[in-house]
Amino acid sequence: MDAIDEKIIAELTRNARISHAELASRVRLSRNAVRQRIERLERQGHIAGYTIVRQPKDSEGDVVSALVLVYRQDRMRGGEVLAALKRIPEVVICEVLSGDFDLMVRLEALSLERIRSIWEDIAQMPGVRDTVTALTLSRVVDRPRAGKGSTA
Structure with missing residues (x-):
C-alpha cells in the first residue's frame, strides 16, 4: 500500500x-x-467490507459503551477467544495488550442489558480467566483516526 x-x-x-x-x-x-x-x-483484504451503522431508536441517540479488560488462561494459545470476539458485532475494538491484562475490548451496544449479556458471554468463554469491566460515562474526544501516511 x-x-x-x-x-x-x-x-x-x-x-x-x-x-x-x-x-x-x-x-x-x-x-x-x-x-x-x-x-x-x-x-488484498485492506477493504474487507462496507457496513451500515444505524442510529439507536432512543431520543438521545446515545450508544452504551464499555471497556472490558480480559485475562486469558493462556496468553500464547488464546486464539479461540480472539476468534469468538471477532464474531460479536458490538465488539468495535479488540487489542492485545502487554502488562497485566491480555486484551482490551471496547463494546458499543444499544442498551445496558446488551452490554451485560455480552460481558457474561465473554466471562464464560473457554480460555477466559477473568474480566474487569468499566462503563463509559461520557466521551470527551471523538475524532476519526487518521490513516498511516495521512496528511490530515
Missing part, C-alpha cells in the same frame, strides 16, 4: 458512499484508476 491507497481508505472511512469521481478528485487520480485501486484493496 502506498500513500494514495492510504488516502483512499481514509476517504472511504469518512464516507463509504463517496462516488469514484469525487474520490478521484480528492486523491488526484482518474476515476478509473481509483476504481482499480479500490478493487485491488478489496482483493
